[in-house]
Amino acid sequence: MVANQEQEVDTASPAATAVDPMRLASRWRSPEEWNEVAKELEAEPAPSELNTVNSSGLFAVVSTDKMSVRYLGTNHHGHDVGVVQADRPAPTHRAVYYFEMRVKNAGEKGQTSIGFTCEGFKMRRQPGWESNSCGYHGDDGYLYRGHGKGESFGPKFTSGDIIGAGINYVSQEFFFTKNGSPVGGFPKDIKGPLYPTIAVHSQDEEVTVNFGKEQFCFDIEDYILKEKMRQQSASDKLYLQPDISHWVVRSYLLHYGYQDTLNSFDMASETDPPANHQNGFGEPPEMYGISHRKILRQLIMSGDIDSTFKRLGEWYPQVIKDEKSVICFLLHSQRFIEYIRAEECEDAVKYARANLASFLTHKAFDGAHGNFWPFRFSMPFEIVALLAYDKPAETCIGYLLDSPQREFVADAVNATVLSTNPNMKDPESCLYSCLEKLLRQLTVCSFERRAFNNDQGDTFLLHKEMQKCERSRRS
Amino acid sequence: MFLSRIVLRDLDSIDSPTYMASSKKVVTRDVWERKLRDVKIRKEDMNRLVMNFLVTEGYVDAADKFRVESGTQPDIDLATITDRMEVKRAVQSGNVQEAIEKINDLNPTILDTNPQLYFHLQQQKLIELIRAGKINEALEFAQEELAPRGEENQAFLEEIEKTVALLVFEDVKNCPYGELLDVSQRLKTASEVNAAILTSQSHEKAFLRSPPPPQLLPTLQHSSPATAAAPSQPAALLPHRSSFPSPRSSPVAAPSLSFAVAPPLFFSPLHRQLTGAAPPFQIDGRLSHPAQASNAEADWDGLWRQISGLTDYSHPFLFSSTLALAESYFFLYHHFLVIADPKLPSLLKMLIWTQNQLDEKAAYPRINNFSTAALEDPSI
Numbered sequence: 032m033v034a035n036q037e038q039e040v041d042t043a044s045p046a047a048t049a050v051d052p053m054r055l056a057s058r059w060r061s062p063e064e065w066n067e068v069a070k071e072l073e074a075e076p077a078p079s080e081l082n083t084v085n086s087s088g089l090f091a092v093v094s095t096d097k098m099s100v101r102y103l104g105t106n107h108h109g110h111d112v113g114v115v116q117a118d119r120p121a122p123t124h125r126a127v128y129y130f131e132m133r134v135k136n137a138g139e140k141g142q143t144s145i146g147f148t149c150e151g152f153k154m155r156r157q158p159g160w161e162s163n164s165c166g167y168h169g170d171d172g173y174l175y176r177g178h179g180k181g182e183s184f185g186p187k188f189t190s191g192d193i194i195g196a197g198i199n200y201v202s203q204e205f206f207f208t209k210n211g212s213p214v215g216g217f218p219k220d221i222k223g224p225l226y227p228t229i230a231v232h233s234q235d236e237e238v239t240v241n242f243g244k245e246q247f248c249f250d251i252e253d254y255i256l257k258e259k260m261r262q263q264s265a266s267d268k269l270y271l272q273p274d275i276s277h278w279v280v281r282s283y284l285l286h287y288g289y290q291d292t293l294n295s296f297d298m299a300s301e302t303d304p305p306a307n308h309q310n311g312f313g314e315p316p317e318m319y320g321i322s323h324r325k326i327l328r329q330l331i332m333s334g335d336i337d338s339t340f341k342r343l344g345e346w347y348p349q350v351i352k353d354e355k356s357v358i359c360f361l362l363h364s365q366r367f368i369e370y371i372r373a374e375e376c377e378d379a380v381k382y383a384r385a386n387l388a389s390f391l392t393h394k395a396f397d398g399a400h401g402n403f404w405p406f407r408f409s410m411p412f413e414i415v416a417l418l419a420y421d422k423p424a425e426t427c428i429g430y431l432l433d434s435p436q437r438e439f440v441a442d443a444v445n446a447t448v449l450s451t452n453p454n455m456k457d458p459e460s461c462l463y464s465c466l467e468k469l470l471r472q473l474t475v476c477s478f479e480r481r482a483f484n485n486d487q488g489d490t491f492l493l494h495k496e497m498q499k500c501e502r503s504r505r506s
Numbered sequence: 507m508f509l510s511r512i513v514l515r516d517l518d519s520i521d522s523p524t525y526m527a528s529s530k531k532v533v534t535r536d537v538w539e540r541k542l543r544d545v546k547i548r549k550e551d552m553n554r555l556v557m558n559f560l561v562t563e564g565y566v567d568a569a570d571k572f573r574v575e576s577g578t579q580p581d582i583d584l585a586t587i588t589d590r591m592e593v594k595r596a597v598q599s600g601n602v603q604e605a606i607e608k609i610n611d612l613n614p615t616i617l618d619t620n621p622q623l624y625f626h627l628q629q630q631k632l633i634e635l636i637r638a639g640k641i642n643e644a645l646e647f648a649q650e651e652l653a654p655r656g657e658e659n660q661a662f663l664e665e666i667e668k669t670v671a672l673l674v675f676e677d678v679k680n681c682p683y684g685e686l687l688d689v690s691q692r693l694k695t696a697s698e699v700n701a702a703i704l705t706s707q708s709h710e711k712a713f714l715r716s717p718p719p720p721q722l723l724p725t726l727q728h729s730s731p732a733t734a735a736a737p738s739q740p741a742a743l744l745p746h747r748s749s750f751p752s753p754r755s756s757p758v759a760a761p762s763l764s765f766a767v768a769p770p771l772f773f774s775p776l777h778r779q780l781t782g783a784a785p786p787f788q789i790d791g792r793l794s795h796p797a798q799a800s801n802a803e804a805d806w807d808g809l810w811r812q813i814s815g816l817t818d819y820s821h822p823f824l825f826s827s828t829l830a831l832a833e834s835y836f837f838l839y840h841h842f843l844v845i846a847d848p849k850l851p852s853l854l855k856m857l858i859w860t861q862n863q864l865d866e867k868a869a870y871p872r873i874n875n876f877s878t879a880a881l882e883d884p885s886i
Binding site: 054065068072263265267269271272275276279280282283284287289290291292294295296298299300325328434435438442464465466467468469471472473474475476478479480483491493494497 | 870
C-alpha cells in the first residue's frame, strides 16, 4: 500500500505495491521499437513453398521454384499419387487461412486434388483418402474426408481452373472455392497442424500453388471481413451500461490530467454528470491534484525540467524527497536529455556528473526487475551514451530525444503524484486508467480464449484495431 | 516472452491444474495479474481511441483541446463536424425547413444533385399543411413550389396529385384507402425499404465506409433488431396492399415509386450496423444536444413514432411518402452526420462477449464493474 509517503518509490525494496513508473515502459513508445514488438507479437511462420523433402518423389516432380508439381509417368493404382505438402503447416493465429492451386494441365484423367493433411501423411495417397486429411478432387468433384469413399461436394475441375482451400478457425470449418466462387464447407474435425496439400495422379497432370505471394482469385479479404463482422455483430447486440463509454473517457482524461479537454468535455455534456452519480459511479479518485498534474505535464512536454523540479518541490515534495528514487532518476535523465537536445554538451556532462552518476552504480538498475523489461538496467547507460554521438538523433538511441520520451516522464510523474493521494487505495490505479485496465483485460481474455480453442483464431490487439480505423479513414 | 507463449507455458507448466467440479480451469489472481502486466499497450493507441470517441460523438471543442494537450491527431477535419451538427440538430428536431436551409448553406449542390430528396422534403411540408387543415396555404404551396417540379418530372406529378387528393377526404384516417397498418407490417415494410435502399447504394464518400458487399444482404433482414421479432415476409405485405382499388395509386407502385426515385443513399441503418457495428439508429426529437444526438440507440419503431407525429401512416400513399421521408432523413443523417462510429463502445461490448465466452472454459478474475475496472476473484 502507498501509505508511507516517505519511502515512496523505493525500488530497491521488494515492496511491489509501490508505484513503479518503469512499468510505463518507454522503449516501445518509439515507432521503430514498437514495430519490432508488434512484429514479434504477430509473427507466425506460414507456408511459402512446397516441401521437396518429404514429397513422394517417385511419382511426381516438384519444380525448381517449388511452386508446381508434375506427375511422372503413368499411374496404375491408388498408391502412386504424386502428393506434395507445403513447407510449413497452416498458421493458426488468425481468423482464416487460405491458399489456392491452379490446374495447369489436367492430364489424362484430371485427378488433381487439393486439401489439408497432417504430418506423417502417407505420401502416395490422395488427400482425403487417409484419416486425418481432407481433399477436394477434380475428377469427380467429390470431397474426401479420411475414407476411401467420398461424398458429392462440388463441381469437377480441370485445366485452367483455380481451386482454393481454406480453414476458417472461427467457425471451425474447411472450405473450398473454385474460380473465385465458394464451393462449400464442412466442419473441421481434424486436430493438429495441418499442411496445405496438393496432388496429381495421372499422366501429364500439373498444378501450381499460390500461398499468397500473388493475389488470390477468390476474394478472401471479403470472406474474412464477413466472418469478423459476424463476430462483431454478435457482440454488438450485447447490452452495455448506458453512459459507460462517456465515463471511461472522462476517467481517462482525469487520470492523465488533461484538464482543458476535461472541462470542455464536461461542458459539452452538461446533462450527463448527474446521470453518472445516479448510475452509482461515484466520485472518481483521479480528480486529485488535477490542475497541478496538468501544469507538470505541460512543463515536462515543453522540456522545462528545472521548473518541474521546482513545482514538485512546492506541491509534492515527497515525490522527489528520495534522491535515489526512480522518479528522480527519470527527471534527472530527462534534464540531461534536454541538454543534449539543445546541444549543450558541456552542461550535459556537468549535470550528469552531479546527478546521474549515482544511478549508474545503483543496484536497483542492475537488472533486478529485468525479467520483462531487459532494457531497464541499461537505461542509465543508454542515456549517458548520448554523449558519445555527434548526431545522437540519428542513432538507435535517438528515440530518447523525441517527445514520446518526454511523455513517458510526464506519465511517470503523473502516476507518482497520484500515488500521493491518501485516498488512493490501489497502486495499479495510479499507473493504469480505467480504460487501460479494461483494454488489458480484453487482450488477456482474448488470448486465453484462443488458447482454449487449440490456439486457433484471431485475438484482440489494440494497435491492430486502431490500424483498421486508420485504413478505413484513408480509403 | 510474448503473450501467446506465456499463455501456453502457463497451460503446460501447471502441474496439477486446479479444476472445478465442472472441470473448468482455474486461473489464480496472481497468474492473471502477471498476464495483465505483460500486455503491451501503447499510450498513443489509447489516445487515438479517446480522440475517435470525441470526434465521432461530436465533442468538437474537446477534441481540439485533446489534440493540443495530448498531441493526438483527430480522425477527421474538426471544422466540418460543427457544420454537420447544425444540420443534424435541425433534422432531429423535425425542422425540415431549417435543415434544408442549412444544407443549402453547407453544400448547395447536394440538393441540386438530389432533386428527389428535395422534392420529398417539400412534399412532406405539403402534407403537414393539409393535416393542419391549412387548406389555402396548402394549395398555394402546392401551386407555387410543387407544381413546377411536377412539370419537370412525371413521377413527381403523380405524387403531387396523390397528395392533393388528400384534400378531398375530410377525415383522412377513415378514407377508403386507409386500412390501418399495424406495427409488424410497418416493420416488415421497413426492412423491405432498407433492403431496397441497400441495393440502390453505389457511391462512397471519402470519409464514409464502403457499402456492404452484396453477399451480406440476405443476412441483413434477419439481423436487424426491428425485424428480429417479426418474421421477415416482405412478400406477405404485397397482396394486402394490392387489394387497394385504384391502379394508379396501386400500393405496390407507391412504395417502389418512392424509393425507385430515391437518391442513392450512402448509408442505411443496417449498413451502419454492418460496417460500423452500431445498431440502427433512432431519431429522437428530444435529443437536441449535439453531444448526445449522434449516439442515439437505433429503433425503427421510434422512427415511425416520430414521423407518424408528422404524417399519417394509415393511408397507403401517406405511408409511402413516409417511407420516402424516412429515406430523406436517413440520407441527411448519414450524409452529414455519420463520420464513423465510435470504437470504444464496440470494444467494451467485445470485452463482455469475450469474458462470457471464456466463462465456459475457465474461472478467472473478471471485471464486472466497468466503471471501476476492478478485478473480482474467481469464484470457486
